[in-house]
Amino acid sequence: MASLCVYFIVFAAILDPDSLSAASRRKARRVAAVFRYLGAVLLLCAAGAFLYAVQGVVFAGKAPDTPVSVAEFSETSLTGTLGEAVLDGYVQLDALSKVNYQIERARIGGYITLFPLTGADWQPGDPVKTFVTMPWIAEARTLEQYAQALVKEGLPPGSTGAVAQTRLAVKARMFGFNGDLAPTLRAAGLNVTDQAYALEFIDNRRAEKLQKAFAGPRMIAMIFGVMGLVLLLIDFGARRSLARFED
The missing domain is CATH 1.20.58 (Methane Monooxygenase Hydroxylase; Chain G, domain 1)
Incomplete structure (x- = not known):
């Protein structure tokens, strides 16, 4: 003192x-x-x-511009400051899943909404390696909200079913979760490959992501x-x- x-x-x-x-x-x-x-x-x-x-x-440099198919996508496909890649695949809008996960070193959990991002020949029930989270669509409760959500997520208005997308993506942020995603997805009842990824499209928000x-x-x-x-x-x-x- x-x-x-x-x-x-x-x-x-x-x-x-x-x-x-x-x-x-x-x-x-x-x-x-x-x-x-x-x-x-x-x-x-x-x-x-x-x-x-x-x-x-x-x-930070320019975003990558060479598309990577979802079949060939892996951790090494993510490059640059943000860890980003241009993904080429189909968003399965009719296969939305809400996945709960445990936050590490905490008694509470979190959740993330996921759509399969697949190849053209994917069928419901087939294993999925790559998912994309699109909160605007997942949170839509009315047809009007859904139409607005499609635009916000960069999808064509009126989209349904499988929608072809070639978009810039990064790993989705799952607050408090740093473990292996595949066991968590299997526990939620999803059929996934040994290595699974949750991504988000950022082609219209890259500058914002860099700032964050x-x-x-x-x-x-x-x-x-x-x-x-x-x-x-x-x-x-x-x-x-x-x-x-x-x-």
């Missing part, structure tokens, strides 16, 4: 420097110098985090930047208040 009180002397130097002894004013100058150097370090860290976030978005991918560094930059500026302002205030004293 005593060491903590040492740092409060700089505030006394700002508010009422005349109440301090010469020794206390010298101590306040030393504390202000510590604040100044620490503030400068935090600002440098903030600048580094900000530049990292900016370059990550700017130099670097949200952490941007937040760090903001927090460190604010802290650094506050420390530098405290140092400036203390030095200005003590400038008329020569001790």
Whole structure:
């Protein structure tokens, strides 16, 4: 507690420097110098985090443009900053499934809605390797909502059954789940291959996804930047208040 009180002397130097002894004013100058150097370090860290976030978005490169069929798709098909691939297949709109999963290290669970993304010759009951999540469609409750959801998900209005799609996709985010997806899908009654994937289409939201991918560094930059500026302002205030004293 005593060491903590040492740092409060700089505030006394700002508010009422005349109440301090010469020794206390010298101590306040030393504390202000510590604040100044620490503030400068935090600002440098903030600048580094900000530049990292900016370059990550700017130099992410173009999205891949070579389609990969769902039959050939694997983990290695995902490339780039976001881990993305152009998938060529058929969305089976009539085979919607809602899958519950357990969130790791928690007693609660989550769920994800999935449509099979298959080849042209797929039949209901055949094993599925690749699924796509389309929340707008899954949450539609009326015909009007369904029509609006199709547009929001980038599908042709009035789509039903199997819809051919060649779309940019990434792995779907399943909050709190990092395990093997296949056992979870089998537990939900789905017939899947040994390796299963849940994806989402992002061709109309790629810029947004890139921004979210670097949200952490941007937040760090903001927090460190604010802290650094506050420390530098405290140092400036203390030095200005003590400038008329020569001790």
